[in-house]
């Protein structure tokens with residue numbers, strides 16, 4: 183790699199750093215001290231980023247590992263260093279603390295904060311059973327299992343130590359109260375994952391609260407085991423409390439001072455409640471609970487709002503926590519009920535608390551995740567329309583650009599500096615650069631080959647398992663006597679995301695005879711590679727997944743073997759990266775406007791892969807009049823049916839027909855005019871990489887949230903602020 187600048191580090195020992203909370207590895211001591219100093223500065227000019235999930239698996243982006251590999255560090259005479267080396271070079275590469283887009287966005291965002299030196303700390307929970315592991319069986323569909331993983335073995339994850347008792351884990355105490363004001367003391371250990379910048383010269387600490395420890399009550403332990411555990415409503419509510427209510431005790435224990443609190447979705451909003459209580463206590467004194475009035479609460483909320491910024495991520499009902507009021511009377515004290523009654527009331531459903539409404543009411547800034555989503559959110563929350571702004575999502579370009587593509591970019595003089603600044607693509611002269619185009623084409627072919635091989639080997643492997651264990655394989659092709667492979671170079675459409683009904687994974691198979699007919703008439707071959715998980719409690723989502731499996735045989739038969747539809751189980755970031763770079767187009771077929779942004783399509787665009795998408799979410803901004811890919815489906819005005827997830831309103835017939843009309847032209851372009859097809863890839867690099875990256879997004883957060891930064895950091899990001907303005911009205 184030519185463009186990396188980690189040469190300021192001469193010895194691996196320089197990456198060891200210590201603090202009262204333990205010894206860490208990954209950045210030099212002065213970097214550690216600088217970050218910690220900024221986060222504990224009395225000026226409070228830093229940010230706490232709160233997210234229920236954070237997806238940042240080290241197998242897709244890991245600067246420390248890259249450094250060790252490049253410098254060929256394998257052995258050390260120092261046994262402590264050798265232990266670390268073993269952990270980093272051979273340790274597990276998964277941190278299964280995410281379910282999908284929200285978590286991966288959080289991870290990408292924190293990496294860009296680190297790269298641009300914005301002072302941020304993040305807080306989430308540590309889930310010892312992850313989200314869930316997906317097994318897929320052609321007859322049963324998805325089967326959910328606990329994920330087993332070991333935080334202790336995982337590189338860049340450290341358990342914090344108690345400064346008072348070195349060697350012992352730091353334990354924070356989080357009091358929860360019942361209706362009689364009796365505290366239950368929940369305990370949590372604290373893990374730190376370092377999100378380290380590419381050059382190892384900055385980091386953003388993520389603090390993961392591990393409540394599943396012996397000293398916590400059993401209901402707390404259980405609620406902390408699995409992300410989005412919704413075995414019972416009360417468990418779900420408690421998981422939210424464990425995130426939000428843990429923030430202030432954590433900051434106190436670590437001496438961190440961030441004034442701005444960023445709610446990445448409303449899950450952690452109970453931190454707002456804690457701040458309001460604290461504010462009232464300061465005014466009224468220690469017996470405030472018996473004396474506070476609604477006016478006291480309103481006044482305190484107004485003060486607290488100055489500290490809160492909030493990103494709302496979806497217009498879909500399931501994304502917003504509503505809990506029955508009756509549930510809360512049993513699990514919290516009167517003073518909290520009083521606050522919830524005032525600030526979390528739900529106009530549509532008076533018997534419930536609405537935590538989205540709570541987050542909407544108490545903040546200094548709120549943003550949606552695309553322009554279209556801003557317009558939808560304003561319709562959903564008309565009383566807050568004025569303050570709802572758009573900051574369109576992005577992805578961390580260094581995480582999602584495949585290694586092969588990255589080498590091509592490194593070797594292009596026109597793209598010099600692209601790792602530090604994805605804005606470089608906006609001004610690069612790639613139009614007439616034949617070497618670049620040839621190399622890009624080659625890299626694309628290589629990545630397609632990797633994906634095809636992966637799938638082919640998977641099919642064979644599943645077949646072997648079937649023969650040995652009688653377990654049904656997920657894919658029809660593994661059950662056939664003949665070996666069916668995916669051939670590299672065959673037009674490949676990728677689709678991978680959570681299986682929610684509004685995402686309509688099965689849309690393009692609505693009329694399989696029509697689809698097969700397009701292929702047979704022209705003798706066009708096509709591969710469909712699908713992946714994704716349905717939430718364990720989402721039965722309709724699981725049915726859609728099962729439908730994909732059920733369609734495999736019919737599609738293969740009716741198309742005379744021209745079409746192959748395969749499903750890859752266990753979707754995660756690594757599979758995502760292989761897919762977005764290995765396919766020829768990335769399919770997105772949600773019901774407009776329910777996909778607030780979507781980010782997997784941006785990952786494809788970063789690799790030059792064109793999107794084939796409904797005009798929803800980010801694609802409204804990334805489409806560029808057909809230069810970067812294709813659009814299909816309903817595009818008309820938003821009406822009362824638009825937000826419905828009712829099956830009857832999902833527009834299957836219209837939108838699939840629109841897809842079938844579009845498809846032949848795309849196949850023809852791919853097979854008959856490869857030069858023009860490649861041009862679309864180049865257009866994506868020029869037009870979309872500079873916009874849909876998290877460096878730009880982080881810079882927009884700074885502007886929209888009025889974050890105060892020192893001049894050096896402000897200068898660092900000024901260029902990224904120039905790249906784009908999400909919050910303009912498009913017509």
Ligand SMILES: *Cc1c(COP(=O)(O)O)cnc(C)c1O
Nearest residue numbers: 282283679754755758780781782
């Ligand atoms: C990017 C990503 C997502 C989000 O994709 P969307 O297009 O926003 O649905 C989900 N899961 C994984 C593993 C991802 O990498």
